[in-house]
Amino acid sequence: MIEDNSGFELKCDHVGLKRWIDTMVRMCKPDKLEWIDGSEEQKQRLVREAATAGEVTILNQEKLPGCLYHRTSVDDVARTEELTFICTARLEDAGPTNNWMSPDEGYRRAGEIFKGSMRGRTMYVIPFSMGPIGSPFSKIGIELTDSIYVVLNMLIMTRVGKRVLDHLGSDGEFTRCLHGTADRNIHKRLILHFPQDNTIWSVGSGYGGNVLLGKKCLSLRIASYIAEKEGWMAEHMFILGIEEPDGRISYVSGAFPSACGKTNLAMLVPPEGLKEKGYRIWTVSDDIAWMRIDTDGALWATNPEVGIFGVVPGTNLKTNLNAMKTIGKNTIYTNTLLKLDGTVWWEGGDEPPPSNGVDWKGMPWKPGTTDDNGVPVFGAHPNSRFTAPLSQCPTASFRLDQPHGVQISAILFGGRRAYLTPLVYQSFDWPHGVYVGATMHSERTAAQRGKVGEIRWDPMAMIPFCGYNMADYFGHWLSVGRKLDHQPSIFHINWFRQDENGDYLWPGFGENLRVMEWILSRCRGEVEAVETPIGYVPRPEDIDMTGLELPEGAMEKLLEVDNEAWLEEFKVHKKVLDKFGDRLPEELWRQHEKFGERLNR
Ligand code: OXD
Numbered sequence: 001m002i003e004d005n006s007g008f009e010l011k012c013d014h015v016g017l018k019r020w021i022d023t024m025v026r027m028c029k030p031d032k033l034e035w036i037d038g039s040e041e042q043k044q045r046l047v048r049e050a051a052t053a054g055e056v057t058i059l060n061q062e063k064l065p066g067c068l069y070h071r072t073s074v075d076d077v078a079r080t081e082e083l084t085f086i087c088t089a090r091l092e093d094a095g096p097t098n099n100w101m102s103p104d105e106g107y108r109r110a111g112e113i114f115k116g117s118m119r120g121r122t123m124y125v126i127p128f129s130m131g132p133i134g135s136p137f138s139k140i141g142i143e144l145t146d147s148i149y150v151v152l153n154m155l156i157m158t159r160v161g162k163r164v165l166d167h168l169g170s171d172g173e174f175t176r177c178l179h180g181t182a183d184r185n186i187h188k189r190l191i192l193h194f195p196q197d198n199t200i201w202s203v204g205s206g207y208g209g210n211v212l213l214g215k216k217c218l219s220l221r222i223a224s225y226i227a228e229k230e231g232w233m234a235e236h237m238f239i240l241g242i243e244e245p246d247g248r249i250s251y252v253s254g255a256f257p258s259a260c261g262k263t264n265l266a267m268l269v270p271p272e273g274l275k276e277k278g279y280r281i282w283t284v285s286d287d288i289a290w291m292r293i294d295t296d297g298a299l300w301a302t303n304p305e306v307g308i309f310g311v312v313p314g315t316n317l318k319t320n321l322n323a324m325k326t327i328g329k330n331t332i333y334t335n336t337l338l339k340l341d342g343t344v345w346w347e348g349g350d351e352p353p354p355s356n357g358v359d360w361k362g363m364p365w366k367p368g369t370t371d372d373n374g375v376p377v378f379g380a381h382p383n384s385r386f387t388a389p390l391s392q393c394p395t396a397s398f399r400l401d402q403p404h405g406v407q408i409s410a411i412l413f414g415g416r417r418a419y420l421t422p423l424v425y426q427s428f429d430w431p432h433g434v435y436v437g438a439t440m441h442s443e444r445t446a447a448q449r450g451k452v453g454e455i456r457w458d459p460m461a462m463i464p465f466c467g468y469n470m471a472d473y474f475g476h477w478l479s480v481g482r483k484l485d486h487q488p489s490i491f492h493i494n495w496f497r498q499d500e501n502g503d504y505l506w507p508g509f510g511e512n513l514r515v516m517e518w519i520l521s522r523c524r525g526e527v528e529a530v531e532t533p534i535g536y537v538p539r540p541e542d543i544d545m546t547g548l549e550l551p552e553g554a555m556e557k558l559l560e561v562d563n564e565a566w567l568e569e570f571k572v573h574k575k576v577l578d579k580f581g582d583r584l585p586e587e588l589w590r591q592h593e594k595f596g597e598r599l600n601r
């Protein structure tokens, strides 16, 4: 094995781990190897090295202490789902919603790109834990990467370093994560998951969602596969605690597709009108929830991450005050506009556009800049991101490190629909809730490549993230429900319904607490609701509107269930469920039939 040049004595007596690193070194041929020990000293040295190499820019340290800036390649700005594969021995185990490649072909094709790709570079070894070290929830990964940007992001997003290795011991199980930037060529980019080998290979990309392998790759794709085997759940969900004046905190988790407001909801600021009720919000997770049934028969959840990888454009003091308070220090900004004073700017922020700057592509930019076709050029990419420690968020939960997590009272599914889906409705029971999640549709956002705005079927917001056949995943949801003595209630929300002029009917953001309040009252059986074919919808008077005026008739429109339109949607449900053939659990067809009967009644 080649020598570690870090100067940090990281003793590793895990033979399997050393052998694997050795094999990867022989394939990628880095000049040097460096173990990441999680120390501040090492991090500072890596920042200096990355700055010298031009991999990051150190931002204005007076205005943005500890902050860095990075640009990805122009064609590497979002998750590339078409290049993301589940490599199981049999195609049917990946299922109809995943791209599939055989493990042999995956290792061969990616291996060709990895081969010798780290010559002249350093391979960093990052031992990381998803979840509190030693908690029954947690899983360990080792990421090998030739990117300091990845190292610096992983240091924010996960628990990294020597303490993880110590916990791994000499024979602990870990996910083998290999990342190489190679030449960042989209034609030589592959994001491969080998669930049966507990292995991830990602090559040719530098975009967070493709390369911070603890996040989507391990915590969702690989973890969902492991979770099904071990009887727990790995979900694309935020976790939010709502504290009432009597000190009682209820926790809610929720799955919305990427860039549909999970981060905003997870750290919402109570609206003025509800302030005197004394609510306090606790953020446990903004993106991922690992959930398991505890000995009390209830569902408990934890956030495997410790950082936030959030969308920047549109973030401002009004839309997300707590995010703004989180990202003022120790934050990595990726693909925003870089101002001449060494700070950053983005569309939909608080500041007016600067008169000059450098855009996310590295080109000079000023307000009104257009491309060759006269189309306005964004200063910041619509999917530009911040990476920040969750602990810096004013609402960060005091239970982030609790080994057994928090108890979940309600689960939300949600999306972005200009029409059809009401502001909120409650499913009749757990199996109906699973049907609601399995058939949910939402408009496409900038977080994935493709046409923004198009309606996309995204069951449980997991379509890009489920590491196995989704028919089995739905079956797993049903089976968890059967095992729970205290099932959380399942709801569906839509903050994005519009009127006939295309104006949003609901103000969203902090005001969403009004809906959360109704949800919690329903969980406790404290409030009546209207039974409709899709589920229970609030009576307008049951949503506390103190301090919020909506235009005449808006609430009725927000809560309207249009039977005709749902009959059309019902046909779409059949189409998507049909994709699974015989593998779909019978129960979902039963739910589908019952839904049809209710609509036709
Ligand atoms: C994310 C995503 O970055 O879902 O969280 O794309």
Ligand code: MN
Pocket (backbone or CB within 6 Å): 236, 258, 259, 287
């Ligand atoms: Mn996400």
